[in-house]
Amino acid sequence: MQLIADIAGLPKANLHYYFATKEELYRRVVQEIFEIWLDAAASFDDAPDPATGIGAYIDAKMEISRRHPNGSKVWASEVMHGAPVIQDYLEGTLRDWTDGRIAVIQAWIDAGQMAPIDPRHLLYMLWATTQHYADFGHQVATLNFGRPLSNAEWQIAKDNVKQIILRGIGAI
Amino acid sequence: MQLIADIAGLPKANLHYYFATKEELYRRVVQEIFEIWLDAAASFDDAPDPATGIGAYIDAKMEISRRHPNGSKVWASEVMHGAPVIQDYLEGTLRDWTDGRIAVIQAWIDAGQMAPIDPRHLLYMLWATTQHYADFGHQVATLNFGRPLSNAEWQIAKDNVKQIILRGIGAI
DNA sequence: AATCTTCTTGACCGATTGGTCAGCTTGTGT
């Protein structure tokens, strides 16, 4: 809290005036990240076919990994520790959201627009792969001659992820 | 350190006799996880084709996620914080290992055994997807009616990952 | 101008952290 107050440029006691406890502040941070992720799902719904919908979703999630890498890390850390603070989000909003997308994917499968994979595990793969570029960004950079991905390299990453997954589910 | 000593059943001072600092103990933990991962790579080398090699690698990594979920989380946490303790591993062993597998994958591509994707990003996808079941195991369990994956569900997860990726890279 | 609420602050607190140290016990080699 002292460090956060210093960076924010106010006394620690004043920070505690706005956020009574550290957990309260932390919860707000996690909450905002979660909402950013939910917004990225808009690309999912209005799509006529899986290649368009999932492709746009990958693009959106990759862009979030690039622009909010620390937010992604905070979420990962929270979940890795068993979601002690935002378990209600997992059981509420996230579960509902997931069920909704599973229905969309299942409809595509039933319509013969993609291979009959398990929609749930496809979602896990989408989350894992896109968030990896944020959560493990340091490792990616180390293996990229110690430099963060350039704009062109981000584009290559996006294209590879989209190509492998969309082909993998028989959408292209 | 007090908590670790309690669980280990010895006084904290005695723990410090074997590990002078907390970082020294921590480093050993991360080191052992890393070696487990390296061992899983054996399945990669002797394979005649990508479907066999990468399929076996996915199986091995998924099995590690199931049996050593906390180890995976420790590694993830370390990398997420910028690898302050094991950066030398990233720049040494991991970089060498990665370069070696990239060469193997590139050889498969050159031989026309799989699609011309970027081997580096394929490796990232393999790591991300398999480790997701450990690092985000709590989230996966929450979305699985609050229960950890059963043996049968782990098999379904493995099959889905293998099917999507192997098809995605044109190996099957 | 007077009153009341909101905001701001430095000083302080108990709890916990990783780590130290002198002295004890146990094991080993002669």
Add this chain to the structure above:
DNA sequence: ACACAAGCTGACCAATCGGTCAAGAAGATT
């Protein structure tokens, strides 16, 4: 039997943590 090293332990320490509190400063309302 002796000496020496290795292993073990309780008590202690400085540093840091999240959080509190009384008192003052700034704004708003009448």
